Amino acid sequence: MTRFARLLAVAAGALLAFPTLAQSPRYGGELVFPVPSEPPSYDGHREETFGLIHPLAPFYNTLLRVDPNDRSGTKPYPSLAESWTVSPDGKTYTFKIRTGVKFHDGSEMTSKDVKASYDKIIFPPPGVGSTRKGQYAVVESVEAPDATTVVFKLKHPSGSFIASLLSPYNWIYKADIIAKDPHWYETHIMGTGPFIFVEHVKGSHLVGKKNPNYWDKGKPYLDGFRAIFIRDSAAQVAAIRGERAQIQFRGFTPKDRDNLKAALGDKITVQESPWDCILLVAINHKKKPFDDPRVRRALTLALDRYEGSKALSQIAIVKEVAGVQVPGTPFATPPDELAKVAGYWHDIEKSRAEARRLLKEAGVPDGFSFTFMNRGIPMPYEPLGVWMIDQWRKIGLNVTQRVIEPAAYFGALRRGEHEVAMDFQCGYIVEPDLDMYKFTSTSRNPANYGYYEDPVADKLYDEQSQATNPEERKKIIRQFEARVLGEQAHYLMTLQWHRIIPHSSRLHGWTITPSHYLNNTLDTVWLSQ
Amino acid sequence: MGYYIFKRLLAMIPTMLGVAVLIFILLRVIPGDVVEARYLTQGSAYVSQDLMNIERKKLGLDQPLWKQFTGWMAGLARLDFGLSMWTGSPITEEIRLRFVLSLQLALMASTIATSLAIPLGILAAFKQDTWVDYSIRVFSIAGLATPSFWLGSLMILGMLIIFKWVPPMVFTPLWVNPWDNLAQLIWPALAVGYRYCAVGTRMMRSTMLEVLREDYIRTARAKGLWMKLILTRHALKNAILPVLTVISTEFAFLLGGLVVTEQVFNLNGLGLLFVEGISHRDYTMIQALVLLVATTFLAVNFVVDIAYGWIDPRIRYR
Numbered sequence: 001m002t003r004f005a006r007l008l009a010v011a012a013g014a015l016l017a018f019p020t021l022a023q024s025p026r027y028g029g030e031l032v033f034p035v036p037s038e039p040p041s042y043d044g045h046r047e048e049t050f051g052l053i054h055p056l057a058p059f060y061n062t063l064l065r066v067d068p069n070d071r072s073g074t075k076p077y078p079s080l081a082e083s084w085t086v087s088p089d090g091k092t093y094t095f096k097i098r099t100g101v102k103f104h105d106g107s108e109m110t111s112k113d114v115k116a117s118y119d120k121i122i123f124p125p126p127g128v129g130s131t132r133k134g135q136y137a138v139v140e141s142v143e144a145p146d147a148t149t150v151v152f153k154l155k156h157p158s159g160s161f162i163a164s165l166l167s168p169y170n171w172i173y174k175a176d177i178i179a180k181d182p183h184w185y186e187t188h189i190m191g192t193g194p195f196i197f198v199e200h201v202k203g204s205h206l207v208g209k210k211n212p213n214y215w216d217k218g219k220p221y222l223d224g225f226r227a228i229f230i231r232d233s234a235a236q237v238a239a240i241r242g243e244r245a246q247i248q249f250r251g252f253t254p255k256d257r258d259n260l261k262a263a264l265g266d267k268i269t270v271q272e273s274p275w276d277c278i279l280l281v282a283i284n285h286k287k288k289p290f291d292d293p294r295v296r297r298a299l300t301l302a303l304d305r306y307e308g309s310k311a312l313s314q315i316a317i318v319k320e321v322a323g324v325q326v327p328g329t330p331f332a333t334p335p336d337e338l339a340k341v342a343g344y345w346h347d348i349e350k351s352r353a354e355a356r357r358l359l360k361e362a363g364v365p366d367g368f369s370f371t372f373m374n375r376g377i378p379m380p381y382e383p384l385g386v387w388m389i390d391q392w393r394k395i396g397l398n399v400t401q402r403v404i405e406p407a408a409y410f411g412a413l414r415r416g417e418h419e420v421a422m423d424f425q426c427g428y429i430v431e432p433d434l435d436m437y438k439f440t441s442t443s444r445n446p447a448n449y450g451y452y453e454d455p456v457a458d459k460l461y462d463e464q465s466q467a468t469n470p471e472e473r474k475k476i477i478r479q480f481e482a483r484v485l486g487e488q489a490h491y492l493m494t495l496q497w498h499r500i501i502p503h504s505s506r507l508h509g510w511t512i513t514p515s516h517y518l519n520n521t522l523d524t525v526w527l528s529q
Numbered sequence: 530m531g532y533y534i535f536k537r538l539l540a541m542i543p544t545m546l547g548v549a550v551l552i553f554i555l556l557r558v559i560p561g562d563v564v565e566a567r568y569l570t571q572g573s574a575y576v577s578q579d580l581m582n583i584e585r586k587k588l589g590l591d592q593p594l595w596k597q598f599t600g601w602m603a604g605l606a607r608l609d610f611g612l613s614m615w616t617g618s619p620i621t622e623e624i625r626l627r628f629v630l631s632l633q634l635a636l637m638a639s640t641i642a643t644s645l646a647i648p649l650g651i652l653a654a655f656k657q658d659t660w661v662d663y664s665i666r667v668f669s670i671a672g673l674a675t676p677s678f679w680l681g682s683l684m685i686l687g688m689l690i691i692f693k694w695v696p697p698m699v700f701t702p703l704w705v706n707p708w709d710n711l712a713q714l715i716w717p718a719l720a721v722g723y724r725y726c727a728v729g730t731r732m733m734r735s736t737m738l739e740v741l742r743e744d745y746i747r748t749a750r751a752k753g754l755w756m757k758l759i760l761t762r763h764a765l766k767n768a769i770l771p772v773l774t775v776i777s778t779e780f781a782f783l784l785g786g787l788v789v790t791e792q793v794f795n796l797n798g799l800g801l802l803f804v805e806g807i808s809h810r811d812y813t814m815i816q817a818l819v820l821l822v823a824t825t826f827l828a829v830n831f832v833v834d835i836a837y838g839w840i841d842p843r844i845r846y847r
Contacts, residue, residue: 034698040567040615040809048571129583131568134575186617202618202626203797203805205699228698231801232792235698238685239795242695263689407808408560410569426571438574447574 025221025509029527032245034230038203041186044169045121048131050516053168054249055206055227057520058220059104060171060191063095063114063150064162066429066513068524071273072329073513074430076162080114080172080192081150090157090468095150101215103174104196111144116175118142118152120182128182135164135434138465159467160433168428168517194220194523203229214523221509221526233379240502243267246527247503250516251275253317253379260502269505271512274320274327275497277426279384280438282449282491287419289368294358296489299420300343301355302395307348308387309495316380319498323481324439326496326514329430330470331477341486355395366396373402373421375409381422384494413449423449423491428517432477433465439484439491450490457484530838537834541827545820549605552819553598556812562590563614563810588614601816615811623802624817630700631798634714634721635783641722642729643776649726650733650772651760654741665730672727678789681720685793688716698795717794721787725779732775736768743767766840773833773840781829785822 037051044052044060064084067075081095101109122139124130138158143151154161171191177184189197192215195208209224228245230236237256239245241263252260260268281299289295305321313319321344325332338344345351359368374385389399399420404412413421427434437445440461441453457480464476484490501512509524564584568576585591589600604611610620653665688694696716701709740746741764749759788800799818806814838844 235795407566411561
């Protein structure tokens with residue numbers, strides 16, 4: 001076979017294996033997708049829900065974004081910033097702002113708008129709420145020395161600063177508008193994104209149309225999109241199955257995936273990924289006997305996470321056995337190393353024997369009873385709660401479940417009423433600073449529902465945060481993980497959520513990531529015939 | 530009659546005031562508020578107490594309860610329901626959007642239900658203990674035993690499996706596109722109307738049976754009066770009064786109580802708004818909706834009471 005023939009054969013093979021490579025993006029069409037929740041207001045700097053991101057992200061751009069083809073959802077990619085440099089001391093980040101970008105009202109976007117947007121997020125004026133202000137505590141100032149340059153000055157070097165700029169919420173707003181009324185964006189939509197706002201019928205749907213003057217020439221491919229607000233998961237599945245919608249960007253259950261695949265066959269393509277959401281168990285250190293690390297260790301040692309993963313992944317949106325980072329992402333602990341942490345041992349009999357020994361040593365009698373507080377949401381709180389109670393029973397603990405209505409749940413956690421309770425964490429990007437902050441001491445983190453102070457863990461957290469060398473950072477993260485989940489067992493991890501997106505095979509140009517907050521700009525998405 | 534109407538209208542004021550006070554207090558008693566619902570439920574570790582204080586101040590939740598209540602009452606006196614604490618939009622606008630759909634659905638379901646329930650009830654009573662009666666009783670008992678949302682789910686599943694089709698997911702007003710409108714609403718109207726019809730049929734049958742045993746009916750039959758005339762002119766007028774009450778109460782319920790059916794068919798109605806309001810602890814929205822539902826019940830009862838006098842001349846009001 002000649003070299004040319006061989007090349008031809010390889011190319012043909014690749015095209016057969018990846019049919020989308022054979023197609024070039026097609027222009028036109030309207031993407032329809034259900035959104036399980038609705039934006040409370042339109043202000044990304046204020047809100048916290050994917051219900052805002054899914055329908056509204058296409059109207060905006062951020063300074064940087066996550067590479068739309070990166071399945072780990074962690075690689076920075078230029079957006080309104082074309083490029084960036086970091087000073088040798090790691091404290092000054094300079095961004096070159098793209099020129100020729102226009103807001104939907106026709107005005108030019110400049111560094112002034114970027115500065116105003118970030119000032120609103122990091123240094124909000126009095127009376128204006130900024131949900132993510134705390135994530136930028138490292139920022140000393142934001143400056144715009146000229147129309148195409150923005151400079152962030154940091155208090156100290158940070159290993160996570162670039163990742164924090166990938167937040168899909170940090171939309172760039174128009175400076176003049178923010179100056180006149182910092183609340184304007186709560187009720188209005190006007191950005192630089194690939195789509196222009198058309199209408200929002202409250203409780204029903206939101207529509208966007210193609211931005212013909214979008215700065216990324218040739219994009220977007222779609223003529224428009226229609227986000228339909230559908231709360232009921234069965235109705236969302238029916239919308240996909242009845243081909244009234246092409247995708248739902250949050251995720252479906254394994255059963256929904258199987259039903260859709262069985263009903264629609266090749267018309268459905270399934271993308272799956274570990275999900276940057278996890279249910280944790282908050283053990284209230286202020287309640288006896290949970291102030292004793294031996295008791296907390298016993299609770300984690302009782303869980304057979306590996307067998308639990310096999311069984312629960314059939315019925316619930318959980319799968320991967322994980323530490324403090326999503327498996328498969330850059331800072332995640334490899335499985336064989338994680339297996340050394342208490343509660344992650346493969347030999348469950350040995351693990352449970354150790355749990356019983358620790359309980360006995362701590363003076364906890366066989367049949368000891370406590371209450372496990374759980375949130376009144378069926379998926380996946382209910383199956384995980386039932387599973388854990390069963391696991392704890394195997395080391396002689398008698399656990400009663402108390403289910404609290406969802407809206408009142410976190411209020412109850414903040415009041416510290418629980419002994420042991422289900423807690424929840426969901427990140428917009430996999431980043432150690434964001435994912436591990438939860439485990440720092442209560443005095444610096446009001447969402448620590450274990451109510452403990454651990455200066456050692458805090459010190460490790462700060463060290464990893466300031467470590468700019470990834471390998472060094474990994475090492476510190478391992479130490480932090482071993483301390484928080486193993487030695488002290490401040491918190492217990494259940495199983496990592498597993499994101500399942502069955503979508504129409506007509507939909508192309510969208511890649512799943514561990515975060516359901518990412519890749520919703522829709523500029524790369526297109527529909528085949 | 531005029532005095533009676535005036536008295537009834539006047540009596541509505543303390544009733545509404547009682548409802549307003551009760552709902553205001555109950556909402557403040559249940560744990561959680563809109564700020565917790567907005568910021569604590571998303572799993573972020575960065576929500577500070579400062580942020581929550583700013584938001585509470587913005588919504589007036591930092592004010593003493595009496596001040597919040599008097600502010601709300603002053604707004605009500607001006608027919609101003611205020612802004613939704615969750616979305617910041619005017620409540621009248623939020624409700625108006627949903628009211629059109631809920632009203633149309635309630636009207637459609639009521640039409641389906643009454644147009645079936647009254648003839649079926651009469652027929653079952655007239656043909657008592659025959660196969661016709663048994664069939665109608667089975668039909669109506671099945672209707673009572675079948676939850677509307679379950680029937681709705683079966684309908685959707687059936688349409689998906691058989692026709693590979695689901696009703697439209699977005700509401701189109703009747704005057705914009707009647708076909709799309711009916712394609713969406715006819716199914717929930719049938720699902721809800723069936724249960725509603727079952728209630729009406731059973732009530733109609735039992736009241737009709739009672740009336741048919743009355744002396745004046747026996748007399749009319751003995752006189753050799755045409756049966757159709759006896760049923761429609763003499764029996765129906767007397768038998769329909771309790772049915773009218775049931776129908777009207779059901780109608781009022783349909784306006785705000787179809788929570789699960791609205792979810793199944795993805796209808797943007799008042800029931801769903803109610804549930805969302807509760808889960809978001811949107812005090813102003815729930816207060817407005819409770820008042821709306823209470824007003825509907827009062828208005829429907831009032832109309833029915835007036836209709837009683839019109840249908841049955843023996844009833845006189847003072």
